[in-house]
Each structure stands twice: as structure tokens, then as C-alpha cells.
Amino acid sequence: MSDASHRVVVVGGGFGGLFATRALRRAPVRVTLLDRVNHHLFQPLLYQVATGILSEGEIAPPLRSVLRRQRNVGVELAEVSGFDLDRRTVTAVRPDGGGFELPYDSLIVSAGAGQSYFGHDQFSRWAPGMKTINDALELRGRILGAFEIAELEQDPEKRRAWLTFAVVGGGPTGVEIAGQIAELSRRVLSDDFREIDPRNARVMLFDGGEEVLAEFGDKLSAKGKMGLERLGIEVHTSSTVVDIDGDGVVVESAGERRRIDAQTKIWAAGVQASPLARRLADASGAECDRAGRVSVLPDCSLPGHPEVFAIGDMMALDRLPGVAEVAMQQGIHAATTIKRRLRAEETKPFRYRDLGSMATISRFRAIVSFRGIRLSGFLGWLAWLFVHLAFLTGFKNRFSTVLHWAITFTGGGRPERTITMQQIIGRVAIGEAGGRPFLLSLADDEEHAGPTDTEPLG
Amino acid sequence: MSDASHRVVVVGGGFGGLFATRALRRAPVRVTLLDRVNHHLFQPLLYQVATGILSEGEIAPPLRSVLRRQRNVGVELAEVSGFDLDRRTVTAVRPDGGGFELPYDSLIVSAGAGQSYFGHDQFSRWAPGMKTINDALELRGRILGAFEIAELEQDPEKRRAWLTFAVVGGGPTGVEIAGQIAELSRRVLSDDFREIDPRNARVMLFDGGEEVLAEFGDKLSAKGKMGLERLGIEVHTSSTVVDIDGDGVVVESAGERRRIDAQTKIWAAGVQASPLARRLADASGAECDRAGRVSVLPDCSLPGHPEVFAIGDMMALDRLPGVAEVAMQQGIHAATTIKRRLRAEETKPFRYRDLGSMATISRFRAIVSFRGIRLSGFLGWLAWLFVHLAFLTGFKNRFSTVLHWAITFTGGGRPERTITMQQIIGRVAIGEAGGRPFLLSLADDEEHAGPTDTEPLG
Numbered sequence: 001m002s003d004a005s006h007r008v009v010v011v012g013g014g015f016g017g018l019f020a021t022r023a024l025r026r027a028p029v030r031v032t033l034l035d036r037v038n039h040h041l042f043q044p045l046l047y048q049v050a051t052g053i054l055s056e057g058e059i060a061p062p063l064r065s066v067l068r069r070q071r072n073v074g075v076e077l078a079e080v081s082g083f084d085l086d087r088r089t090v091t092a093v094r095p096d097g098g099g100f101e102l103p104y105d106s107l108i109v110s111a112g113a114g115q116s117y118f119g120h121d122q123f124s125r126w127a128p129g130m131k132t133i134n135d136a137l138e139l140r141g142r143i144l145g146a147f148e149i150a151e152l153e154q155d156p157e158k159r160r161a162w163l164t165f166a167v168v169g170g171g172p173t174g175v176e177i178a179g180q181i182a183e184l185s186r187r188v189l190s191d192d193f194r195e196i197d198p199r200n201a202r203v204m205l206f207d208g209g210e211e212v213l214a215e216f217g218d219k220l221s222a223k224g225k226m227g228l229e230r231l232g233i234e235v236h237t238s239s240t241v242v243d244i245d246g247d248g249v250v251v252e253s254a255g256e257r258r259r260i261d262a263q264t265k266i267w268a269a270g271v272q273a274s275p276l277a278r279r280l281a282d283a284s285g286a287e288c289d290r291a292g293r294v295s296v297l298p299d300c301s302l303p304g305h306p307e308v309f310a311i312g313d314m315m316a317l318d319r320l321p322g323v324a325e326v327a328m329q330q331g332i333h334a335a336t337t338i339k340r341r342l343r344a345e346e347t348k349p350f351r352y353r354d355l356g357s358m359a360t361i362s363r364f365r366a367i368v369s370f371r372g373i374r375l376s377g378f379l380g381w382l383a384w385l386f387v388h389l390a391f392l393t394g395f396k397n398r399f400s401t402v403l404h405w406a407i408t409f410t411g412g413g414r415p416e417r418t419i420t421m422q423q424i425i426g427r428v429a430i431g432e433a434g435g436r437p438f439l440l441s442l443a444d445d446e447e448h449a450g451p452t453d454t455e456p457l458g
Numbered sequence: 459m460s461d462a463s464h465r466v467v468v469v470g471g472g473f474g475g476l477f478a479t480r481a482l483r484r485a486p487v488r489v490t491l492l493d494r495v496n497h498h499l500f501q502p503l504l505y506q507v508a509t510g511i512l513s514e515g516e517i518a519p520p521l522r523s524v525l526r527r528q529r530n531v532g533v534e535l536a537e538v539s540g541f542d543l544d545r546r547t548v549t550a551v552r553p554d555g556g557g558f559e560l561p562y563d564s565l566i567v568s569a570g571a572g573q574s575y576f577g578h579d580q581f582s583r584w585a586p587g588m589k590t591i592n593d594a595l596e597l598r599g600r601i602l603g604a605f606e607i608a609e610l611e612q613d614p615e616k617r618r619a620w621l622t623f624a625v626v627g628g629g630p631t632g633v634e635i636a637g638q639i640a641e642l643s644r645r646v647l648s649d650d651f652r653e654i655d656p657r658n659a660r661v662m663l664f665d666g667g668e669e670v671l672a673e674f675g676d677k678l679s680a681k682g683k684m685g686l687e688r689l690g691i692e693v694h695t696s697s698t699v700v701d702i703d704g705d706g707v708v709v710e711s712a713g714e715r716r717r718i719d720a721q722t723k724i725w726a727a728g729v730q731a732s733p734l735a736r737r738l739a740d741a742s743g744a745e746c747d748r749a750g751r752v753s754v755l756p757d758c759s760l761p762g763h764p765e766v767f768a769i770g771d772m773m774a775l776d777r778l779p780g781v782a783e784v785a786m787q788q789g790i791h792a793a794t795t796i797k798r799r800l801r802a803e804e805t806k807p808f809r810y811r812d813l814g815s816m817a818t819i820s821r822f823r824a825i826v827s828f829r830g831i832r833l834s835g836f837l838g839w840l841a842w843l844f845v846h847l848a849f850l851t852g853f854k855n856r857f858s859t860v861l862h863w864a865i866t867f868t869g870g871g872r873p874e875r876t877i878t879m880q881q882i883i884g885r886v887a888i889g890e891a892g893g894r895p896f897l898l899s900l901a902d903d904e905e906h907a908g909p910t911d912t913e914p915l916g
Contacts, residue, residue: 037877038602038603038606038875038877039875039877052515055513055514055515055516055874056513056874057510057513057874057875058513061875062602062650062875064647064650064651065650065875068649068650069649074652074653075652076609076610077606077607077609077610078610094607094610095603095606095607095610096607096610096611098610100610144496144520145496145553148496148535148553149535149552149553149554151534151535152534152535152536152552152553152554152556152558153554189522191526191527192520192522192523192526193522194532194533195532416513416514416515417496417497417515417519417520417523419495419496419497
């Protein structure tokens, strides 16, 4: 820890917090990075953990290990519970339950966003989202478990439901997970079963809007849809999922509702800012928008508190998109602003440099949009591969991991197919039998709200 | 599936069941392999998953994928609940709760063994064993979490307890996990913390017997002990652990009891055969020994039922050790016996060929005992590496995994340090906060039996 007297507290070790911390590495400050989990998460590849391509360690390096050489930072595993902006302290809870207060001179809050079910939290049991490592392991167990159960099921209708996968939400996350489930069933698992043909699995993608991947613009969006359909994925646009239960989903399209039996449901439809955004808003008098994000000033600070920054998915500014790039650049911006102030230099407002968007459709197909350049197909995929490899090497600097991943992904194997004990909240749960875990089904004993309203969801 | 009419049911996809199945690949039979989990487990490397070297997928390939090319076998994910040896059927439960009956002409049961706490099942909450992938992930979370909590703990005595690791049992499993915890603390984590020095972690190994690794004989056992002590591990022989609770262990040695504060406890002291051994004994009139293993005839079959074989850790024969080698050779033997019968040839009793024992002490040290040849130190480690690599390649045939593993293990990194949501039964549990998981400590609210008796444990 350095002897510098300016104390910076960074909340959250995601893209925003990590880049802010790194950008302070040569500054005369002492940094404390607080996170609830021990790892940074390379969220854009989470869907690959959910489909058995990568292990969790490969996209979630420990924060300590990433920051090992940066001597002016301490990492603490703790959950932030509140802020006192006047006294300039953060209150937090340690893993063993003890609370503590941490004083700061500058504060950077980058707590991100969680899944939002738009008021239908009961859906979460049946349709997990994909925001954390545990989400991904839960989904991995459900997806692979569905094929296992289908293999044993004798009733053709029920078997069909176990082989039906409903993905809600047609943004990059929904598209990528749908694409990988299709690849799993068409290619990876195609020879593994005796009673079922995994290639017959039905992968359905629902979106309430008129197109999938809308943010890429009409042309790329259409190419993305074509790519998905070539993989045999049923793409249902203008189709709103209005209910989800253990056995399937209810979809509303053109005023009509129909029920689809699907044992595996995945939620990729919406996000909600961390509750810490609301705390910051209440403490500073700033506004929160519908997605729970706190409005910040043009330099990402809070009104009346130039020493407090809110960055990334939890803040609202200039209709910036909720992508990793924004969080990274804002992290660097907040760090720069702190450094300039320490040198009594003028500070600047945040300016986002759009480095483009990407979504991968299948193994060798992706779409990329970058400053008027639009790539699709294999060329898009090469660009996607390059950027992901560059990032992974950039922050992990571990040649072996990248090598391993590149071999696995291009080779098409799925090394990570272990069903672990994550499935505790779903339909498929783990029991103990003789000391060894065993997959067991949960009875549908919990109350479940039926189709209630017509609020748009998908 | 082949058209052959002879039906073989194999229960358990461990070393015994997998080798039996593979040995039947060209036989005119139809094989059904039943297991509760979807993967084979390379148990000898489980301790590497627990200490972050390997991911679970690297030692637990899906059974389906291992057996993909063997067309005469079907894999079913189901838990066997009983046997009717007269009607020649197995009853089992599918993951979704449905029961079914499976008829056989030959039956091979290889259900293995679970952890035994010698009647002190309350210890399991505080000192997980290491028999399954979930055990290993649970331990990984506890071991890495202990360093995290120590970093935040202000009270020096409590911090000491979080940095104390008690391993109960001085067989290969206990020795290997103790060695890897020491390497983690001495080497891997040494630079990652600011408040604590992980190198000060105390790793204690307890065994009730007079020496660790007793099965290797005096000379190697002494070398093993020396290797452990060189890593800074405190080896306590003739020391019986008589109680375990949340805060530590009570050890009895030379008639005296003392309490040691240790937040992390690992149980590697004993095994108990699968309850299916008792079911087979009851159904056939065979005996069960104290460890719950069913006594088999010299050809591994049950008395009065030459078509039923019990193999591996769940059977008792000629004081054979409970090692993977025995299970593999018995699996092949049972398969050979079935094939010989189908060809009306004479069958033979099982003969164990001792291929030696191995235990690795640290990164470059292992001890190996093989037909009078005794290796230790670096030479032992090379032999150990060779055999493990040969096995991994043998059954997985995946160059990239082996390469990845070899790089990681010799390079000394720990790619898998994610704390996942396995810690549901321990002191450190996961809560949900805003949709993201968070480490929380469990209150000591469950009843716990105090030190009650003096039964030997360690």
C-alpha cells in the first residue's frame, strides 16, 4: 500500500471498477476495491460457460490476481450497504457478517446491473438469467440435464417439451445463448444419445420488438436473423412472453396468445441497475430512471458531489448503451478526473468513443458494427475472435488459457459438461443419496401466479 | 444399440463400471450403464480441483462422451434403488422422479464408496470430504474464502483461526490436499494480499496411526513425511481427532486432549461402501464387513448368483485395497467372465496385479511404490506425472486438456479460483443481494454435539 494520503474507494470489480483501478496505478493515491465476489467477470463470454465451452475460471480471474502487481490497491471481499456522502464514508458488510465503515476522499461506484423480470420475479425460478458465474452454471446444468431427462422420457409429448428451449430476449445475450444451444444439439451432442436425436431439439427465440439485434441496424439485424435460422433456430419477433411456468411459456403475438411447452427457459430480456444506484440518488438528490439508473453530470459525478462518480450500467447519461465499453471508458475517465484534480488541472466531461458492437451467431459467424463498417459471417467472426482474444490476453496475460479456449472453441468440443450442484432453485434439483449428489426433480409445490397481465416482456 | 440378446446392466460409471463397459465393447451384448451423475470422475485428481489447478470438466468427462463410439451401450442418468436377483431386475429412479425396472441377464454393480465419519455425521458440515466434484468445489470455496476473510479480520486470534487448515487423515488424499494448500499459501497466493501474509498459514495434518502414508511402507512413508514438513506442514501422527465444530478440532494424543482453532477442516479419514452393497448382501445372503462392503466369491460374483458381480470399493475380497486399480481390473475381469460364459468357455477367479501406489507431496515431489521399486522426490513425481497423463489421455483422448493441465501444474498458476455457489452447507454460505451472489457467513444456529466419546477417528 502506498503512503499517499488521498484515499479512493472503488465499489465493484467489473469492467468499470477494474479499469478505474488500473488507471490509478501510478497515481499518488491509496485505492480500496470492494466487491461481493472474489473475481472479475468477463461477462461477454458467460454464455460459453453456460454451454460447456469454457470453465468458470477462464472468464473469471480473481481480482487479487489481476491486481497483484499494483501495490497501491487493496482488494476487500465485502458488500456495500450504504453511503454517507457528507461524512464521506462507505458502509459495508464482510463475508462473516461484520459491518465496517470506510472513509474516502474520492469514490467511484460501479456496481453494474442485475437481471430484471419487469415485475414478474416469479419467472426467475423457471427462467434464470445470465449475469453471474452461478447463473451460467445453473443454466449449464439445466440445458445438459434436459437432454438427459429427454433420453429417459417415454411419453413423446413430454420428451418434446424437454427438448424445447425457449430464450426470451433477442439482444446479443439471447442470440448468443440460442446459437450455442443449437450448436450443442446439432453438433456436439448429436452422437451421444441412443433414444433421442438431439438434433431434433427445438430452440426458440422470442422478442417483443420487430427484429432481433435491433441495435445493429436493419441490415445486420436481418443477417443475424438469417444466421440463426440457418442453425435451425425459430426466431419469433413481435412476440411477447407474457407468462412463464415450470412447463412452458405463454406468448402473445398479434393479439393472440398461445402456450408453448418448454422445460428449459432462459431469460435474456432486461436489466435493472444495482440498488446502490437508488442509494446514491437518495443521498445526492439525483434522479433515477425506470431501469433504476442514477442520473449523473457530464463528468459522471453526482450533483453537489464532484468527488463521487457513478459509472457503467448503473448510471444514466446521454442515452449511452449498457455495454462493457461504456463502463471501461467511464472508469478511465473517473480515474483521470481524480488525477487531474490532484495536480490542480482542469477536468473534462466524459466523451464516449463508440468502438462498435458485436454479436456471435455460431461458431464461425458473427456480426460486427463499427463506425459505419458492418461485417457479418466469417469475417465478422474473425473480428469478434480477435477482439475477445485481445481482451482476454490484455487483462489476464495468460497464454495458456487463450490457447486452450481457442482450441476448444474452434475445435468444437465441450470440455465443461459437468452438472454441478447449482441446480438448487430450479425444477431439477440435487438431492443427496449415500453421500453422493443425485439429480432430483422438485415437486411443483411452490405457488405460481398464472398469466395475469399483458405487460410487454419479450 | 446392437441386436444382441444378452443384456448387461452396469451400475456406476466410476473406474470399475467404465472399464467393465469398455471391455464389453466387442461382445455380443447390449449394455446399459446407470449412474446418478452425468460424468465419470477421475478421483485421484479431485484435490487439484479443490485447490484451483483444474476445472471440473477436466477431470469429469461426460460418460456419454467417453462412450460415444461404443454402439452397444446406452447411458442412463438414474439412481438405482434396489435389486430383485430372482426376477433379475434392477429398480431405479429417473431425475424427474419416475421409477422404472430394468431387466438383465448379467449385472455388474460398481457403486463405489462415500465418505465415512465413523458415526459422527455432524462433522460433515464442518469438515467436508472429497469424493465428488461438488465436494471439491465446496472445498475450493472454503479454502479460498478463508484467506479472503482473514484479510478483513482485525482480531489477531480470529485471523489466525481463518489461516489454520486442519486435514484429518494421512492417506494419499489427506497428504495431497495438505500439500496443495501449503503450495497455495506459500507460493500461489503469496503476493495477493495486503493485510495478511498467506505464507504464515498453518496447515496441520492429523492421523491416528503411527505414520502417514502407512501403505507405502516405513521408508517411503518417512520420506513423505519429510516432504510435507519441508513444505511447512505440521504432521501430527498418533493424533486422533475426537471432535470437530465450526471453530476448530479437538485432538487426542498420548491420552491428552487439546483444542485447535481452525476455520477450515477437511475430512480425508475414512470411507463407507455404497448402501447398494448392503442391498446386494441382503438379496444374496452374502456378508457385509464393518466398512459396509459386500463379500464376494473369488470371481467377484455373489453367492448363488454367478451372473451378478460386485466390484471396486463396495466389495470385500482378499483384503484388496480400496484403490482405482482394483476397480478397473475387476471391471475387466467381470466383463471377461461374461464374455467367456457366452462362448461357453471356462471362467477364472480374479487375480489382482499390483501396479504400485503413488502419492504426490508437492509440485515436484511424489512417492511411488511399485513391485519393490520405491521412488521419491523428483523421480517419483515424474513417474506420477507420466501415469496421470497416460490415464487422462487414455480415456479422454484430448490433447488440449492435457496440455492445458501440464502447463498449469508445472507453471504453478491456479486458473480456477472462482468461489461458486457450492458453499450452501458450510459456515460460509452464499446469499443473494440484488440478484448477484454474495458470500455470507452462516450463524451457528444448528445444534452441535460437543465432544462425546473417544472413538478413534483421525
